[in-house]
Structure formats: C-alpha cells, structure tokens
Amino acid sequence: MNDKEISERLNPESIMQVFANRIEAELERHQMAVKLDKHLADLEKLVSERTASLERSNQSLSDFAFIASHDLQEPLRKVNILGGMLKSLNKGLNDKSLDCIERMQNATVRMQSYIDDLLMFSRLTAEDSHFVKTDCNKIIKEILLDLEAKINESRGTIHVDKFPEIEADPFQIRQLFLNLISNALKYRKEDVAPVVYISSQINNDGNMDIKVEDNGIGFDEKYKDRIFLLFQRLHGKSSYEGTGIGLSICKRIVDHHHGFITVNSSPGEGAVFRVVLPAKQNRLSAKS
Ligand SMILES: Nc1ncnc2c1ncn2[C@@H]1O[C@H](COP(=O)(O)OP(=O)(O)OP(=O)(O)O)[C@@H](O)[C@H]1O
Ligand SMILES: [Mg+2]
Structure with missing residues (x-):
C-alpha cells in the first residue's frame, strides 16, 4: 500500500x-436474529399446542375404551346367562x-375376551408406568412356566439368552414378552415343532436390543406396520384364535419405555420381532 492509498483509507x-x-x-443480522427468535417461539408454541391436543385425544380415547368396556360387560353377561337358562x-x-x-x-365368550384385552389396552397409560430395576430373566422364566402346557402340547423349544438388568416397568415387560412368545408359539407351522430364540444384547449406545425369533408361518412384510394396529389380524380366526390386540399392547408398552419395535x-x-429399549430411564420410581 502506498502513501496515497493509506491517506485515502x-x-x-x-x-x-x-x-x-x-x-x-449488524442491523441486518440483528433483524434476522429477531425474526428467527420469533419463528422459533411460534414453532415451540405450535408443538406444545399439538402435543397437548394429542395428549387430550389419547386420554379421551383411553377414557372411552375404559367406560365402553365396563358398560359393555353387564349386558354381555346377561345374554350369556339367559342363553344358559333357555337351554x-x-x-x-x-x-x-x-x-x-x-x-x-x-360369541359372548369371544366378545368378553375382546373387552378384557381392550380394558388392558386402555389401562396401559404412560403415567402409570413405574420404572424400576427389572430382571427380565426372572420374568421370562415365569412366563415359560405359565405357558408350559402350550409349549409341551406343541413340542416346542424355547432358547433364552441371559438378560442384563434394565430400568423398566416389570408388569409391562411381562406383558410384552408374554404376547411375543405366545405369538411365536401360536403362529407355528402345522407340521413343524416351534423353535423360538429369545436373545438380548446391550448396544454401543446403551440400549437393550431384544430379538424374539420363530420358525413359524411368517407373513408378508408389507403388513409389518399394520399388525401393530388395534384389531389387525393377518390370519383367519378359525385357524388361529385371537383378538388382534396383543401387538398393539406391545407397541404401547415399548412407546412408554421410549423404545421401538x-x-x-x-x-x-418365520418372524423376527426386534425390540429396542433404553437400559436406563430418566424418571425412575421411588421403589427401585
Ligand atoms: N410370530 C408371528 N408369526 C406370524 N404372524 C404373526 C406373528 N405375530 C403376529 N402375527 C400376525 O399379526 C397379527 C396381530 O398379532 P396380535 O398379537 O396383535 O393379535 P392376535 O395374536 O391375533 O390376537 P391376540 O390379541 O390374542 O394377541 C396376528 O393376527 C398374526 O396375523
Ligand atoms: Mg397375539
């Protein structure tokens, strides 16, 4: 830079x-920042409004299912009793x-099991989840004892890995495994003894990765999302009894645990169900 340029500068x-x-x-930057803050505030407001409305509709759906299920039981019982008297x-x-x-x-017995399952589904709310240190080994052992007759009758074999302890709601975890293992036994091939593998490992991110694997009839993967919806069944009720609620319950439980299925x-x-659950939960119950 010469002297002239310096003096000009x-x-x-x-x-x-x-x-x-x-x-x-600076002014432009400040205006942009103010605009961005406003957009962020609007977005946060929108998200919290949507969340509140979703929570309200979830709650009213649960309330509806609970009341409807309760009020449906009485007339059903009456129909059953009157049928017996008629006979x-x-x-x-x-x-x-x-x-x-x-x-x-x-039909009334079938209806009763729909109502029982619907009641169980509507009672499963996130607020009622109590996370404590949970021993899945013990829970699965108990389930296998409960299912002993079914396992023996189908000449089934169930292999179970050793599970690490996780923070979870034991009641819900029991329900989750019971539904998955029951399905693995139920949807077996007619002439093949069911073999079920239940495995688990802790991933690098600290989540527990569970697999329930069977050698049964399987299904077309285009239905892989549908089967988690209420009352959705892929196989005829004349061959495989059920209400189509089991996997919706599993999905709800996994959601409560902030995992996925x-x-x-x-x-x-066959089919491989994969459940990923955080090994730790943010909100632990006092009991643990
Ligand atoms: N392991 C499996 N192998 C093949 N199909 C399966 C398996 N598990 C579930 N399904 C399919 O998904 C559907 C939904 O399963 P879900 O457990 O929700 O209901 P369900 O077994 O019919 O009745 P329930 O409410 O008594 O459990 C089943 O009807 C079946 O068609
Ligand atoms: Mg089922």
Missing part, C-alpha cells in the same frame, strides 16, 4: 463509510335351536 469519509457498512450489516328351561329344544344358543354363547418376516420363513 484514513480519510474520515472512508472511515465513516466502513462504520456505516458495519452498522448496516335348561326348554329341555325339548331341537338340535338346531341348541346349536344356535351354543353359538350365541361362544419392528419385525422382519416373509411367508413360511
């Missing part, structure tokens, strides 16, 4: 120009009439 007009440019840029009061009923009454009573399968090739 130092002249008050140029200095003022530099300052003016700086101030203009015993009219000894001379022909086979067709008896068959009709029997089918009506069977997915499945891989193809027809005739």
Whole structure:
C-alpha cells in the first residue's frame, strides 16, 4: 500500500463509510436474529399446542375404551346367562335351536375376551408406568412356566439368552414378552415343532436390543406396520384364535419405555420381532 492509498483509507469519509457498512450489516443480522427468535417461539408454541391436543385425544380415547368396556360387560353377561337358562328351561329344544344358543354363547365368550384385552389396552397409560430395576430373566422364566402346557402340547423349544438388568416397568415387560412368545408359539407351522430364540444384547449406545425369533408361518412384510394396529389380524380366526390386540399392547408398552419395535418376516420363513429399549430411564420410581 502506498502513501496515497493509506491517506485515502484514513480519510474520515472512508472511515465513516466502513462504520456505516458495519452498522448496516449488524442491523441486518440483528433483524434476522429477531425474526428467527420469533419463528422459533411460534414453532415451540405450535408443538406444545399439538402435543397437548394429542395428549387430550389419547386420554379421551383411553377414557372411552375404559367406560365402553365396563358398560359393555353387564349386558354381555346377561345374554350369556339367559342363553344358559333357555337351554335348561326348554329341555325339548331341537338340535338346531341348541346349536344356535351354543353359538350365541361362544360369541359372548369371544366378545368378553375382546373387552378384557381392550380394558388392558386402555389401562396401559404412560403415567402409570413405574420404572424400576427389572430382571427380565426372572420374568421370562415365569412366563415359560405359565405357558408350559402350550409349549409341551406343541413340542416346542424355547432358547433364552441371559438378560442384563434394565430400568423398566416389570408388569409391562411381562406383558410384552408374554404376547411375543405366545405369538411365536401360536403362529407355528402345522407340521413343524416351534423353535423360538429369545436373545438380548446391550448396544454401543446403551440400549437393550431384544430379538424374539420363530420358525413359524411368517407373513408378508408389507403388513409389518399394520399388525401393530388395534384389531389387525393377518390370519383367519378359525385357524388361529385371537383378538388382534396383543401387538398393539406391545407397541404401547415399548412407546412408554421410549423404545421401538419392528419385525422382519416373509411367508413360511418365520418372524423376527426386534425390540429396542433404553437400559436406563430418566424418571425412575421411588421403589427401585
Ligand atoms: N410370530 C408371528 N408369526 C406370524 N404372524 C404373526 C406373528 N405375530 C403376529 N402375527 C400376525 O399379526 C397379527 C396381530 O398379532 P396380535 O398379537 O396383535 O393379535 P392376535 O395374536 O391375533 O390376537 P391376540 O390379541 O390374542 O394377541 C396376528 O393376527 C398374526 O396375523
Ligand atoms: Mg397375539
């Protein structure tokens, strides 16, 4: 830089120009920051409004299911009792009439199990989750004892890995494994003894990665999301009994634990259900 250039740079007009440019840029930056803050505040407001409305609709759905299920039980019980009375009061009923009454009573039993499952589903709320240190080994052992008759009858084998301790709601974890293991046994191939692998490992990110793997009839993966919805069934109720609530309960439980559940399968090739649960929860119950 020569002397002339230096003196031009130092002249008050140029200095003022530099300052003016700086101030203009600063003002622009400040305006952008104010705008951004406003957008952020609007966005936060929108998210909290949406969350509140979602919570309200979840709550009213649960309330509805609870009340409806309760109020449905009484008339159902009555229909069943009246059916029984009709049978015993009219000894001379022909086979067709008896068959009709029997089918009506069977339908009430099916309806009762829908109601029981719906009640269980509606009672499963996030607020009622109590996270404590949970021993999955003990829970699975108990489930296998409860399912002993079913396992023996199907000549099934269940292999279980050793599970590390996690922070979870033991009641819900029991329900989760019970539904997955029951499905693995239920959706078996007609002439193949079921073999089920239940494995677990702690991932690098500290999450527990659980797999329940079977060698059963499997299903087309295009239905992999649908089966987690309420009342969705892929296989006929004449061959496989059920209400289609089990996996919706699993999904709800996994959501409460801030984890996720997915499945891989193809027809005739068995199914692998994968559940990922955080080993630790933010909000531990006093009991743990
Ligand atoms: N291990 C599995 N192998 C093949 N299909 C499965 C398996 N688990 C679930 N499914 C399919 O997903 C559907 C939904 O399962 P879900 O457990 O929710 O209901 P369900 O077993 O029919 O009734 P329930 O409410 O008594 O459990 C089942 O009807 C079945 O078609
Ligand atoms: Mg099921």
